[in-house]
Amino acid sequence: MEKVQQLNIGLxxxxxxxxxxxxxxxxxxDLIAERLGxxxxxxxxxxxxKSRLKNLPVPASVLVRDAKVVLDDPNVPVIVELLGGTSFARTVLLDALNRGKVVVTANKALLAHHGEEIFxxxxxxxxxxxxxxxxxxxxPIIKALREGFVANRFPLIYGIVNGTCNYILSRMTAEGKDFDEVLAEAQKLGYAEADPSLDVDGGDSAHKATILASLAHGFWTGLENTYVEGIRHVTKYDIEIASELGYAVKLLAIIKTADASDSAPIEVRVHPTLIPRDHVLASVGGAFNGVVVRGDVVGETMFYxxxxxxxxxxxxxxxDLADAALNLKCGSVQRVPAFVAHRLNARVRTIDDVESRYYLRLTVEDWPGVIAKVAKVLGDADISIASVLQREAPESKPGHPPSDHVPLIFMLHVAKDRAVRDAVAEIDRLPVVKDKTIIIRVENFD
Ligand SMILES: NC(=O)c1ccc[n+]([C@@H]2O[C@H](COP(=O)([O-])OP(=O)(O)OC[C@H]3O[C@@H](n4cnc5c(N)ncnc54)[C@H](OP(=O)(O)O)[C@@H]3O)[C@@H](O)[C@H]2O)c1
Known part of the structure; x- marks a missing residue:
């Protein structure tokens, strides 16, 4: 057997x-050493x-509190950055790279904000x-995209990339509970942070969507171009109606191209989405993630x-450490480069131009002619209605509209996002409309 080499790592x-x-x-x-040599x-x-350095299965001599000691060591060619945040972590990464060291990181926020500079x-x-x-x-979605699927273009990548939101929506669905109640329980159980905003407002998913989109499409798409909407406005009431209509509600990251040409703009968006209840992602429950990758050569694949x-x-x-070790062993540090920009003229489509189907829940006065008034606004905007559902006034309870107003649900055919939002703004100005209309995009990913 070939002699086992040693790679020094600074974490x-x-x-x-x-x-x-x-x-x-x-x-x-030992297993890893046998596999890698x-x-x-x-x-x-x-x-x-100091408390983080206690009870670790390493000799006390390796434990330090000053990152400089690690960065300064010339016998450490690989740095693992697991600090989080975008300030000191950025300094550490750039310092390590400027010394020619290889870096391994789990820091999606840092890459989404400063990826271009770091790469x-x-x-x-x-x-x-x-x-x-x-x-x-x-x-292993990064490895799949850049190595396993190197033969592919990616017309569509979509999935559940934030376990906290999926946990909350799954429990709201299964138990008929409100967002706030489930969030508080998730915080108690450690599934949600004390400050949950990065998760529930969609920021964390947007970081991941930006990284996936850039990697898949060969240009830096930019976090500022990722449309993001979180799950705070999703009520148990909407989940219940969606279910009646045959849909589940999931927070999805969606990366889509309008057509197969290299000049087609890319959509990068994160928002709550109604998906058919029999869609494979609808069964991804709890804190799990699930991502579907559609490649023009491989077809549909799914990761869970x-x-x-x-x-x-x-x-x-x-x-990643294994990849770094094998590259160093073979004398080819950049065998698989961090990021290859190969589509310099590509661009991201704004949310205004994105096309989707829509679920609208209006809260209206229970008078004759209300449906016609709303339908006229939609018709004037060239937005086609797929179906209308009028429910009796539910009992007045938290998460439900007041009982003297009735919910009116419109399912729309495909329309442009801007057109729908403008039409809804006009609908919300009608005197018969009593609350802000809830808009949730609908996708079936055919
Ligand atoms: N947790 C997950 O499940 C998960 C999953 C995927 C990716 N990630 C990513 O992985 C990274 C680490 O996450 P984590 O959950 O492990 O974070 P964490 O528990 O907060 O760990 C970060 C550690 O770094 C220490 N630190 C901060 N500044 C330092 C400095 N200047 N010098 C030395 N140590 C310093 C922190 O100490 P203090 O606490 O004293 O600040 C803390 O002990 C993040 O980028 C995160 O987004 C996490």
């Missing part, structure tokens, strides 16, 4: 994921919080950045698994 940030990496590297260290050696484990630094320094854990935790958590995420970090 910075021993929090949830960092400690998972340390534990799981120790757990399967390289032993992954944690030369440094760094965290500014340029990697290329300039003949270094590399691996970031499998930044999207969908343990699911845990999108977060110490073990699932560290599985992806260790896979």
């Amino acid at each position: 910075i940030g021993a929090g949830v994921v960092g400690r998972g990496v340390v534990r799981n590297l120790a757990r399967n260290t 390289v032993r992954l050696n944690l030369k440094w484990v760094c965290d500014k919080d 340029a630094a990697a290329a300039r320094n003949s270094a590399n950045v691996f970031y499998e854990a930044s999207v969908c935790g343990g699911i 698994g845990r999108g977060a958590g110490a073990d699932a995420t560290s599985s992806a970090v260790i896979a």
Whole structure:
């Protein structure tokens, strides 16, 4: 058997994921060394919080609190950044790359905000950045897109990329509970942060959508061009009606091209979406992630698994370390480059021009002629109605409209987003309309 080499690694940030990496590297260290022919050696484990460095299966001599010690070590060619945030983490990444070190990161916020700069630094320094854990935790979606599906264009990628939102929507659906109630329980159980905004307002999904879109389409799509809407406005009432109509409500990241040509604009959007209840993503429940990738050569593929958590995420970090180790062993650090920009003229379509189907829930006075008034506004805007459902006034309770007003549901055929939003703004000005209309996009991904 060939001699096993050793790769020295400096890990910075021993929090949830960092400690998972340390534990799981120790757990399967011999197996990984046998598979790679390289032993992954944690030369440094760094965290500014002393308590994070306790009870780790590494010698005390590797534990440090100052990241500079790790970065300065010339015998550490690979840095693992697991700090989170976009400030110090950015400094660490750029410092490491400028020293020609390879970086492994799980930091989706950092890549979504500063990816272009970071990938340029990697290329300039003949270094590399691996970031499998930044999207969908343990699911190897980055590797699939850039290696397994290298033969493909990607007309459509869509999926559930935030476990917290999926957990909340799944429980609202299963238990008929309100958003606030489920969020509070999710926080108690550790499925949601004390400040849940990055998850529930869609920001975290937007980070991941931006990374996937850029990788899949060969240009930096930019976080500012990713449309984002969270789940705070989704009520149990809408989930109940959607279910009656044969749909489930999921927060999806959707990356779509209008046609197969290289000049077609890309849509990158995150929003609650009604999908058919028999769609495979409708059965992705709890904190799980699920992503469907449609390639023009491979066809439809689906990925399912845990999108977060110490073990699932560290599985992806260790896979990146394995790639880095094999590249260094073969003397080809950039065998798979961090990012290849090959479509410099491509652009992202604004949400105004995106086409979709729509679910509208109006709250109206229960008078004859109301449906006709609303239909006229939609008709004047050239928006076609697929069906109308008028429900009796529900009992007045939290999450339901007041009982003297009735809900009126319109399912629309495909229309432009801007046209629908303008029409709804006009509808909401009608005196018979008593509350802000709820708009949820509908997709069946045929
Ligand atoms: N948690 C997940 O399931 C998950 C899943 C996928 C991706 N990620 C990504 O993985 C990264 C790490 O997440 P995490 O959940 O492990 O975060 P975390 O638990 O907050 O761990 C980060 C650690 O870094 C330490 N740190 C901060 N600044 C430092 C500095 N200047 N020097 C040394 N240590 C410093 C923090 O200490 P203090 O606490 O004292 O600040 C903390 O112990 C993030 O980018 C996150 O988005 C996480």
